[in-house]
Amino acid sequence: MAEVRLKQLVKRYDKQEIIKGIDLHVQDGEFVVLVGPSGCGKSTTLRMIAGLEDINAGTIEIAGRAVNDLQPHLRNIAMVFQNYALYPHKTVKDNILFGLRKSKVSRAVMDDRLKQVATMLQLEELLNRKPADLSGGQRQRVAMGRALVRDADVFLFDEPLSNLDAKLRHHMRTEIARIHQNLKTTFIYVTHDQVEAMTLGDRVVVMWDGEIEQMGTPMDIYLNPVNTFVATFIGSPSMNLIPATYRESNGMIVMADLELPMELLPGVHTANLKDKQALYVGIRPDFFEDVHYASELEAYWKLPERTIELIEPLGFDKEVSFSIGDQFVKARLDLRSDLQAGNALGLAVNPERILVFDRDNGMRVN
Amino acid sequence: MSDRIVAQESRLGYRLLAPAFLVIVLLILYPIMFNLYLSFFDVQLDGNKTWVGVSNYLKLLSDQTFYHSLGTTLIYLAGTVVGTTVLGLAVALLLNEEFPLRNLVRGLVLLPYFAPVISVVFGWQFIFDPVNGIYNHVMVEELGLMSERQNVIGEPDSAIWVVIVFDVWKHFPIAFLLILAKLQSIPKDQYEAAAIDGYSAWGRFIHVTLPELRFVLGTVILLRLIWNLNRFEDVYLLAPNVETLPIYIYYRAFTGVIDQGFAAAVAVVQLVFLAGLIWLYVRKVLKW
Numbered sequence A: 001m002a003e004v005r006l007k008q009l010v011k012r013y014d015k016q017e018i019i020k021g022i023d024l025h026v027q028d029g030e031f032v033v034l035v036g037p038s039g040c041g042k043s044t045t046l047r048m049i050a051g052l053e054d055i056n057a058g059t060i061e062i063a064g065r066a067v068n069d070l071q072p073h074l075r076n077i078a079m080v081f082q083n084y085a086l087y088p089h090k091t092v093k094d095n096i097l098f099g100l101r102k103s104k105v106s107r108a109v110m111d112d113r114l115k116q117v118a119t120m121l122q123l124e125e126l127l128n129r130k131p132a133d134l135s136g137g138q139r140q141r142v143a144m145g146r147a148l149v150r151d152a153d154v155f156l157f158d159e160p161l162s163n164l165d166a167k168l169r170h171h172m173r174t175e176i177a178r179i180h181q182n183l184k185t186t187f188i189y190v191t192h193d194q195v196e197a198m199t200l201g202d203r204v205v206v207m208w209d210g211e212i213e214q215m216g217t218p219m220d221i222y223l224n225p226v227n228t229f230v231a232t233f234i235g236s237p238s239m240n241l242i243p244a245t246y247r248e249s250n251g252m253i254v255m256a257d258l259e260l261p262m263e264l265l266p267g268v269h270t271a272n273l274k275d276k277q278a279l280y281v282g283i284r285p286d287f288f289e290d291v292h293y294a295s296e297l298e299a300y301w302k303l304p305e306r307t308i309e310l311i312e313p314l315g316f317d318k319e320v321s322f323s324i325g326d327q328f329v330k331a332r333l334d335l336r337s338d339l340q341a342g343n344a345l346g347l348a349v350n351p352e353r354i355l356v357f358d359r360d361n362g363m364r365v366n
Numbered sequence B: 001m002s003d004r005i006v007a008q009e010s011r012l013g014y015r016l017l018a019p020a021f022l023v024i025v026l027l028i029l030y031p032i033m034f035n036l037y038l039s040f041f042d043v044q045l046d047g048n049k050t051w052v053g054v055s056n057y058l059k060l061l062s063d064q065t066f067y068h069s070l071g072t073t074l075i076y077l078a079g080t081v082v083g084t085t086v087l088g089l090a091v092a093l094l095l096n097e098e099f100p101l102r103n104l105v106r107g108l109v110l111l112p113y114f115a116p117v118i119s120v121v122f123g124w125q126f127i128f129d130p131v132n133g134i135y136n137h138v139m140v141e142e143l144g145l146m147s148e149r150q151n152v153i154g155e156p157d158s159a160i161w162v163v164i165v166f167d168v169w170k171h172f173p174i175a176f177l178l179i180l181a182k183l184q185s186i187p188k189d190q191y192e193a194a195a196i197d198g199y200s201a202w203g204r205f206i207h208v209t210l211p212e213l214r215f216v217l218g219t220v221i222l223l224r225l226i227w228n229l230n231r232f233e234d235v236y237l238l239a240p241n242v243e244t245l246p247i248y249i250y251y252r253a254f255t256g257v258i259d260q261g262f263a264a265a266v267a268v269v270q271l272v273f274l275a276g277l278i279w280l281y282v283r284k285v286l287k288w
């Protein structure tokens, strides 16, 4: 059990800054998820916490102690590597137990934990195989098992579910959440997967290009992104960003042929806008509602009728596409809305869910 | 592949092997058979032979000098094989670390292996020369570790250690080279995983490096055993009084009271050991 604190952490490779001075405080027992596009420095950050990469500036503290110069084997950390890093000469069983052997726990405890982990990860049949004889997903589960049997202060996961099929991934996600609930240890978890980030994290940290763009609870990140990067990176399908202009004379935000009255938007203050300011109006596809099925529409912004250009059925949901000016916009509606391409579409949006961004720097306007 | 292609390929394989096979038959198999044949005869200098059955072997079994030579060979093998392997491993581990001029140092380390035996042998004999050698000078005059100068190479009991050290010095580069090549191919992430699992540098060496080196260490040890069981020139040139089996055979076959039948019998014994080692190499090491 330990808190982890990163202070002004910097990593350089040949003068190029890969991690540009990040600050992050992970509470004892917290589950923090790092998300961000490929190459933004998630693995590097994890590896610095583990002690596998040295630090060019800043400090890392684990349990209140600066560990910058502490060797990895003394940090009592468990880690799932992005590329598994299994021991090729050892069987699955020995791979999993290797760390416990070092910490000299009793035979009985070892057997017990092995059994537990093997059951949870569905590895029972594979315990005597060597890594070379496993599929990618099986190897990934062994890598998970190797970390989860440990009694570590901090658990680090680098995209541990990326190679599993959808069903197994869902199963594992639930398992990881449960393990965390039982262990109540500090988890730092890297993923590309939106759903993993949203469902697992007590807190989500969005990284981009070596910097932290935003951190907060999953809901906070989802509902209140601070800029267009976070807004579009989190959420699937991605948030619609509709180019718009502010017209001070009548207090309207104008999007092509649509007008959105500022007075509808409780979260945006006219004082923060200038006349003719270039903006984006951000609306998540999920927040569009079909006027036929929505209740309490009084406070809602009702869009003038649109024509449906494309329908993509997703099972329970469907994605409906239409245009605002030149901008293609997606709405996610449920199966009650029985629509065809070419039909007229009546939509409404809860104004609290309408976000406004500055088009030049991408920052949110409140 | 279809059966036809397999058949074609193996026919080609045999054809390519044929010349080498012919040479082996002429130069190796024939002498071996002839040696085996001789070992059952009493061979006279004029070439006359009389069949004596296994009496050469019986004589050998009751000959003290044979056992002495066998013991010398075992000490020589143990010393040189352990020495070259340990030194080769140590130097390979050292030169696998990053430091300036690493490639130059790696090249220099190989020099003893490429130096011609005869020239370095003279150098070594000079080092241990009882009158002018630096060894005696340092041990007696400089450090005072020995009370009087000794003819280290002249005494078989001490000469064998010189021969062993010489062989280790001359041949560790090949062990170094093989081990280094393997070390460089061990994935870094295994060390990282072991560090995360709580293992210090020593633990990582035991649990990651050594298992990865298993094959190459087995190869080094067995090849060195095979080579050194046959080694003649290094020993004979440096200290002719150290009678390992090949040198013992040479003395019995070509010097003093010549007894080629007896020498042939000793050679057959050596061949049996050799065959055992080669069998071990093919069955065990190549299997890993």
Ligand SMILES: Nc1ncnc2c1ncn2[C@@H]1O[C@H](COP(=O)(O)OP(=O)(O)OP(=O)(O)O)[C@@H](O)[C@H]1O
Binding pocket: A013, A018, A036, A037, A038, A039, A040, A041, A042, A043, A044, A045, A082
């Ligand atoms: N040894 C290295 N030398 C130079 N650059 C490196 C090195 N290792 C990583 N980088 C660079 O650092 C950046 C961050 O890499 P990192 O592996 O942390 O990304 P990531 O966020 O984990 O990406 P992914 O999601 O693809 O795993 C990348 O641009 C990468 O090219």
Ligand SMILES: [Mg+2]
Binding pocket: A042, A043, A044, A082, A158
């Ligand atoms: Mg990564």
